[in-house]
Amino acid sequence: MASDEERDVTSPEMTPAQRKLFEIRMKINAGRKQTKSQVEEEHKRSQLPPGKAKKMMAAEDAPAKREPADKAKAYLNDTVVDAEGKSKKASKKEKQKAAFGWDVFNQDSLYNAYKKRLNTLPPADGAASAPKAGSTSDAIEPYDPLNYGRQDKVSEEGVDRMVAELADRAAARQKFSRRRQHREGEDVDFINERNRVFNKKISRAFDKYTVEIKQNLERGTAI
Numbered sequence: 001m002a003s004d005e006e007r008d009v010t011s012p013e014m015t016p017a018q019r020k021l022f023e024i025r026m027k028i029n030a031g032r033k034q035t036k037s038q039v040e041e042e043h044k045r046s047q048l049p050p051g052k053a054k055k056m057m058a059a060e061d062a063p064a065k066r067e068p069a070d071k072a073k074a075y076l077n078d079t080v081v082d083a084e085g086k087s088k089k090a091s092k093k094e095k096q097k098a099a100f101g102w103d104v105f106n107q108d109s110l111y112n113a114y115k116k117r118l119n120t121l122p123p124a125d126g127a128a129s130a131p132k133a134g135s136t137s138d139a140i141e142p143y144d145p146l147n148y149g150r151q152d153k154v155s156e157e158g159v160d161r162m163v164a165e166l167a168d169r170a171a172a173r174q175k176f177s178r179r180r181q182h183r184e185g186e187d188v189d190f191i192n193e194r195n196r197v198f199n200k201k202i203s204r205a206f207d208k209y210t211v212e213i214k215q216n217l218e219r220g221t222a223i
Helices: 002-010 016-046 051-060 071-077 080-095 109-121 157-175 193-219
Strands: none
Touching: 016 051, 109 157
């Protein structure tokens, strides 16, 4: 059959009917090969666990993403749902940026902390008031960076407000701790943090059997 097909292909005297028949034969052969490959893949898939087979079918059915020539314009291929999901994910990541230890001192966190301190430490009344019109201080003085911080007239109210704000920050730092501290009034039956966790696990597993024995030993009524 292959020799007949090769002869038909190379034959310059092929009639339109013979050419049509040859094309039909080629399509039949291609369909037979494709069917055979699909049957083999289906047989292999049937031998896999149900979960893995389902994932493979979903991956095959999913449309292939087009790779844009310009990555800067890759967003043009995103759907509305994909764009909204990416936007929500980016905003959530931005809000949680300062939750990690290496990102505590980023610019956004420092600026937010500065604004929070300004809210708790408002400026004094009239401290930033502009000079009255017509006064001699209206003239613009040349800028001199060496004059920064040379103002020695500090009010007592300003000093008191600064001291109170620093005291509040120190108290907040003492209260804040990521480590779980021992609560007041609880029995201390551990020597370190690792032993405390181990004792807690043991108690969770065996307290229902040993609580009566412990009470008898403490009362001195053990048999």
